[in-house]
Amino acid sequence: xxxxxxxxxxxxxxxxxxxxxxxxxxxxxxxxxxxxxxxxxxxxxxxxxxxxxxxxxxxxxxxxxxxxxxxxxxxxxxxxxxxxxxxxxxxxxxxxxxxxxxxxxxxxxxxxxxxxxxxxxxxxxxxxxxxxxxxxxxxxxxxxxxxxxxxxxxxxxxxxxxxxxxxxxxxxxxxxxxxxxxxxxxxxxxxxxxxxxxxxxxxxxxxxxxxxxxxxxxxxxxxxxxxxxxxxxxxxxxxxxxxxxxxxxxxxxxxxxxxxxxxxxxxxxxxxxxxxxxxxxxxxxxxxxxxxxxxxxxxxxxxxxxxxxxxxxxxxxxxxxxxxxxxxxxxxxxxxxxxxxxxxxxxxxxxxxxxxxxxxxxxxxxxxxxxxxxxxxxxxxxxxxxxxxxxxxxxxxxxxxxxxxxxxxxxxxxxxxxxxxxxxxxxxxxxxxxxxxxxxxxxxxxxxxxxxxxxxxxxxxxxxxxxxxxxxxxxxxxxxxxxxxxxxxxxxxxxxxxxxxxxxxxxxxxxxxxxxxxxxxxxxxxxxxxxxxxxxxxxxxxxxxxx
Amino acid sequence: xxxxxxxxxxxxxxxxxxxxxxxxxxxxxxxxxxxxxxxxxxxxxxxxxxxxxxxxxxxxxxxxxxxxxxxxxxxxxxxxxxxxxxxxxxxxxxxxxxxxxxxxxxxxxxxxxxxxxxxxxxxxxxxxxxxxxxxxxxxxxxxxxxxxxxxxxxxxxxxxxxxxxxxxxxxxxxxxxxxxxxxxxxxxxxxxxxxxxxxxxxxxxxxxxxxxxxxxxxxxxxxxxxxxxxxxxxxxxxxxxxxxxxxxxxxxxxxxxxxxxxxxxxxxxxxxxxxxxxxxxxxxxxxxxxxxxxxxxxxxxxxxxxxxxxxxxxxxxxxxxxxxxxxxxxxxxxxxxxxxxxxxxxxxxxxxxxxxxxxxxxxxxxxxxxxxxxxxxxxxxxxxxxxxxxxxxxxxxxxxxxxxxx
Numbered sequence: 039x040x041x042x043x044x045x046x047x048x049x050x051x052x053x054x055x056x057x058x059x060x061x062x063x064x065x066x067x068x069x070x071x072x073x074x075x076x077x078x079x080x081x082x083x084x085x086x087x088x089x090x091x092x093x094x095x096x097x098x099x100x101x102x103x104x105x106x107x108x109x110x111x112x113x114x115x116x117x118x119x120x121x122x123x124x125x126x127x128x129x130x131x132x133x134x135x136x137x138x139x140x141x142x143x144x145x146x147x148x149x150x151x152x153x154x155x156x157x158x159x160x161x162x163x164x165x166x167x168x169x170x171x172x173x174x175x176x177x178x179x180x181x182x183x184x185x186x187x188x189x190x191x192x193x194x195x196x197x198x199x200x201x202x203x204x205x206x207x208x209x210x211x212x213x214x215x216x217x218x219x220x221x222x223x224x225x226x227x228x229x230x231x232x233x234x235x236x237x238x239x240x241x242x243x244x245x246x247x248x249x250x251x252x253x254x255x256x257x258x259x260x261x262x263x264x265x266x267x268x269x270x271x272x273x274x275x276x277x278x279x280x281x282x283x284x285x286x287x288x289x290x291x292x293x294x295x296x297x298x299x300x301x302x303x304x305x306x307x308x309x310x311x312x313x314x315x316x317x318x319x320x321x322x323x324x325x326x327x328x329x330x331x332x333x334x335x336x337x338x339x340x341x342x343x344x345x346x347x348x349x350x351x352x353x354x355x356x357x358x359x360x361x362x363x364x365x366x367x368x369x370x371x372x373x374x375x376x377x378x379x380x381x382x383x384x385x386x387x388x389x390x391x392x393x394x395x396x397x398x399x400x401x402x403x404x405x406x407x408x409x410x411x412x413x414x415x416x417x418x419x420x421x422x423x424x425x426x427x428x429x430x431x432x433x434x435x436x437x438x439x440x441x442x443x444x445x446x447x448x449x450x451x452x453x454x455x456x457x458x459x460x461x462x463x464x465x466x467x468x469x470x471x472x473x474x475x476x477x478x479x480x481x482x483x484x485x486x487x488x489x490x491x492x493x494x495x496x497x498x499x500x501x502x503x504x505x506x507x508x509x510x511x512x513x514x515x516x517x518x519x520x521x522x523x524x525x526x527x528x529x530x531x532x533x534x535x536x537x538x539x540x541x542x543x544x545x546x547x548x549x550x551x552x553x554x555x556x557x558x559x560x561x562x563x564x565x566x567x568x569x570x571x572x573x574x575x576x577x578x579x580x581x582x583x584x585x
Numbered sequence: 586x587x588x589x590x591x592x593x594x595x596x597x598x599x600x601x602x603x604x605x606x607x608x609x610x611x612x613x614x615x616x617x618x619x620x621x622x623x624x625x626x627x628x629x630x631x632x633x634x635x636x637x638x639x640x641x642x643x644x645x646x647x648x649x650x651x652x653x654x655x656x657x658x659x660x661x662x663x664x665x666x667x668x669x670x671x672x673x674x675x676x677x678x679x680x681x682x683x684x685x686x687x688x689x690x691x692x693x694x695x696x697x698x699x700x701x702x703x704x705x706x707x708x709x710x711x712x713x714x715x716x717x718x719x720x721x722x723x724x725x726x727x728x729x730x731x732x733x734x735x736x737x738x739x740x741x742x743x744x745x746x747x748x749x750x751x752x753x754x755x756x757x758x759x760x761x762x763x764x765x766x767x768x769x770x771x772x773x774x775x776x777x778x779x780x781x782x783x784x785x786x787x788x789x790x791x792x793x794x795x796x797x798x799x800x801x802x803x804x805x806x807x808x809x810x811x812x813x814x815x816x817x818x819x820x821x822x823x824x825x826x827x828x829x830x831x832x833x834x835x836x837x838x839x840x841x842x843x844x845x846x847x848x849x850x851x852x853x854x855x856x857x858x859x860x861x862x863x864x865x866x867x868x869x870x871x872x873x874x875x876x877x878x879x880x881x882x883x884x885x886x887x888x889x890x891x892x893x894x895x896x897x898x899x900x901x902x903x904x905x906x907x908x909x910x911x912x913x914x915x916x917x918x919x920x921x922x923x924x925x926x927x928x929x930x931x932x933x934x935x936x937x938x939x940x941x942x943x944x945x946x947x948x949x950x951x952x953x954x955x956x957x958x959x960x961x962x963x964x965x966x967x968x969x970x971x972x973x974x975x976x977x978x979x980x981x982x983x984x985x986x987x988x989x990x991x
Binding site for chain 2: 116118119120360361362381384386389394396398401402403404405406407415416419420466470
């Protein structure tokens, strides 16, 4: 069959400071009907830009400077607005990363679903509503008959993502572009969405471009994979071929990330006093308890990973330890001494000992302060260093996080990449000279290669400075690579607790088992096997509810 | 020629619009043919084509109107054309002055200031120039003004221009007001009084409203509740009437304490305007306090002062600056309103608001004596010019600071 989409020598430029700099340097792409192509690369590789260009669209401040994008014989680069208007939404559809941000909160889901078919004259509203319910059923949404008549905020994130896929399907397009549709979801929810997207794309024989930075996900979804690096194609091959025999070094390095693993340290002696000890903590927001009798210890120089889905109480536990949320019952011990429950009642030294690194480096660093000021503040506040001594210490810290001091001292956070910002967050925590650091999902917003760099840095610092970490994460690959002990949480309770090796060897608690088996693996047959094993009705939320 | 074919202004307008619609269609079609279907013309919405044609028509009309004679056949001055010419001249002079000022800024000064001027739009350099001139005039009013602000001369002569042939007096280039004071001198002193007092009042309103607003956002709880409800109560009373009421009370105190009434006016207007600033500062502050860097600072054990002034304030600067520009103009107008009602800046101090009020009747002369009619507009123009200039500068600062965040 002939190619549905044919991109030739696509060049795209973006404007920065009055000059145009290339973003995509001549990429070719072919897509047959019914085929799924995975686009993979780090952020800034140009994946989304190519995805949008496949619709003949560019973001503001970005322009297509050369090449052609031929969709079914029509060149979208030179096509008139009217021609594109007839194609987009009808024959080419787009599914964005954040369904929550892409739905209009003021309209019911079904009203947004029917908009495209009615506008394009594909179907009448009534038939389109019926079709939408049918699609919801195919995508295995709960209560397909009535879910469309809710507002977006009344539906969970995974369900919303599937509703958006249904919306993209509403005109039965020939091509759908999926831009990181599962990146913002929990592992257990991700499976549901992946399975339903795969089924529906198969069923209607729709071609798709699947953009992601997660290799294991793309292995499940794509027939072919194209690897991108800074606007250039690295290589392209059939999925199985690519996974088993990557040719280029860059691709191999992407594959190798998952192999970083730190040996587990020997357990702390039985009589050692833990650095942090959480004792029978019960905490509540308002009148509802969100933590129930949580207890665990963190020993000196060790890393305890706290895992669980969103809403399981991981971050709330951290808030109890830092004193932002005084527990209703129970206590927090630091070096054997009881800490005051409220952070305002703690001494400066107690505050200094426990530091925190945040998930979103964007909101964790004050955008109006330079890196030198951000790191220098705790140096001065706790250490009392001023002037040249303070500057010297900040330089030392910048060296420790592997950023060139002379170059970064006077920069603002907005001038740094995501990984660099996260490093500055680490330096700010180190500046207090703490014993214990809470790392709250510190790698989940980063690319795999960058995340790996952060993990290695944290591991090195632990060896050098004897730090203890509480590592909050939902990513089990991260747990595997850095943790010594694991605490599994669900609905505000500790479900399982033990050394890492015990956790990753059966038998598990059923919930741990579910979490572990939901992590996508690089094997392209993994999802198919898992579906066969669990049955389609036992995925994600459904499986959690049955427990 | 009556009935069906009677053309009035409305039907002329309708005909012109229909012609323009036709012209827009032709314009787009011709553009498509001539450029060989370039995307600019091919994808041009009909509305945009109409816009181009309408703009072109207005431009032609403006040029034609500008070239009309200023005096009609029967010797009566054509006031419309005169005012239009003055407006065009003023606009061109402003543009040239702004351009020269920017050129100056680009070639003189430190590397930093040169860079600032290089990226500055013309509107901003115009705004800065005007503000600098106002500040200069306000500070050196005593040295610049040819006469005292309260000095009364024998004659009242409102003819501006100082041309004896037209009835002016060379000693008073802008004429003298209804009781014979030099208008130019009063304009200059007005800059000192009105602008100075408005500036102090606005700053005071921002200090009160801003710090309380941030405090409410940071501490929340009962303090927020108390302050917010208090502000609600103050805002529920119409502001001008409230100010009048307070001024009446203050006038009694002022006499008893021997403090000038103007001090009370500054305090009262600052208090009333600080409620608006409070609401903005609180709303902006609430969005900032949820950020992780605030949490990090709190967990570090930082005090309230550091949180408000070092962490929150720099991030709230952009909306506060925009508000400052607007608030300054409102305060300005409030002072003028109070002066108009007789409780504001007290005579014989010169104040632009009072000047507009006192000379307002002369505006009726516009049709046959344009030079006389502009007398009240001079003070009004001074207010308008400063308002525009301040807002140009604020716009530019906003643009700059939002660009930094990207």
